Amino acid sequence: MTDDVRFERDGHVAVITLNRPQKLNAVTPEMADAIVSAVGECNESDSIRCVILTGAGERAFCAGSDIRELDGYDTPWQFRNRPDYCDAVRALLKPTIAAVNGYAFGGGLETAMSCDIRVAAENAQFAAPEIKLGWIGGGGMAAHLTHSIGASNAALMLLTGDPVSAERALAWGLVSEVVPQGELMARARTIAAVIASRAPIAAETAKANLKAAVSMPLEKAIEYERDLQTICFATEDAAEGRAAFKEKRSPVFRRR
Known part of the structure; x- marks a missing residue:
C-alpha cells in the first residue's frame, strides 16, 4: 500500500480514497498497485458488503493517470500490460459507489464509470480529455460512455475532450444523483449502508x-x-x- 491510497473499513462498508489531492489525485503506478491490493482485500472479505471509491480534497475525484509517469514505460507493450486501476475496480465483486467530487477526467472518469453507482457533488466535472494530448482512453471509456449516455453524447465527449458539468451528467444519466459538496460522502455512506443491509x-x-x-x-x-x-x-x-x-x-x- 501507499499513503496516496487510503483503505478504511466501517462495519460492512469499505472506503478506498485516492489521497493525492495536491496532484488532483492523479494515479501513479504505485497507486494502481495499491488499488489492486485494496480490491483483492475487499473481494476476499466476507464482512465487506459495499465499497465506496472517492478522492481526497475538494478539487478532484481523480484526474486520471499521472501523465508525468507515462514516459517511464520502456515500450508501448509494457504500457499496454501495466496493472490498470480501472480493471481492478471492475474486478470488484462487491457493489461499488463512486462519490465524485471535482474533476473526474480521463482514467478518473473511467474509474467512476467502473463503479456500479455514481453520486456527484455539485462541483463535479466529467471529461475524456485524452484526445487533446494525442491519444484516447483505454480503460473502457467508449464502451462505458456509450452505454451510459448514448452514442451521440459519448461522441461529443470523446471527440472534443471538453468537460461536462454535474448537472448535464445527471440529465444524461451518467450519474444517479447530484448533491451539495459537503453532503457527498454522507449520501454515499447512506446508500452503502442500505446495500450492506441487504x-x-x-x-x-x-x-x-x-x-x-x-x-x-x-x-x-x-x-x-x-x-x-x-x-x-x-x-x-x-x-x-x-x-x-x-x-x-x-x-x-x-x-x-
Whole structure:
C-alpha cells in the first residue's frame, strides 16, 4: 500500500480514497498497485458488503493517470500490460459507489464509470480529455460512455475532450444523483449502508447480473438471470429472508 491510497473499513462498508489531492489525485503506478491490493482485500472479505471509491480534497475525484509517469514505460507493450486501476475496480465483486467530487477526467472518469453507482457533488466535472494530448482512453471509456449516455453524447465527449458539468451528467444519466459538496460522502455512506443491509450474496449476484445484461443478447441475459436467481434461492440467506417474512421480523443475513 501507499499513503496516496487510503483503505478504511466501517462495519460492512469499505472506503478506498485516492489521497493525492495536491496532484488532483492523479494515479501513479504505485497507486494502481495499491488499488489492486485494496480490491483483492475487499473481494476476499466476507464482512465487506459495499465499497465506496472517492478522492481526497475538494478539487478532484481523480484526474486520471499521472501523465508525468507515462514516459517511464520502456515500450508501448509494457504500457499496454501495466496493472490498470480501472480493471481492478471492475474486478470488484462487491457493489461499488463512486462519490465524485471535482474533476473526474480521463482514467478518473473511467474509474467512476467502473463503479456500479455514481453520486456527484455539485462541483463535479466529467471529461475524456485524452484526445487533446494525442491519444484516447483505454480503460473502457467508449464502451462505458456509450452505454451510459448514448452514442451521440459519448461522441461529443470523446471527440472534443471538453468537460461536462454535474448537472448535464445527471440529465444524461451518467450519474444517479447530484448533491451539495459537503453532503457527498454522507449520501454515499447512506446508500452503502442500505446495500450492506441487504443479502450480500444476492447483492453480489445482482451486480454480476447487471454486467451480463450489458454484454449479452436479451434471451441469453434472461436465461442467465434465471440461473443466478436459482443460485440465490438455494442460499441460507434466502431461507432466512423467507423465514423473516413469515415471522414479521428483520432478516439477519450471513453471506451463506
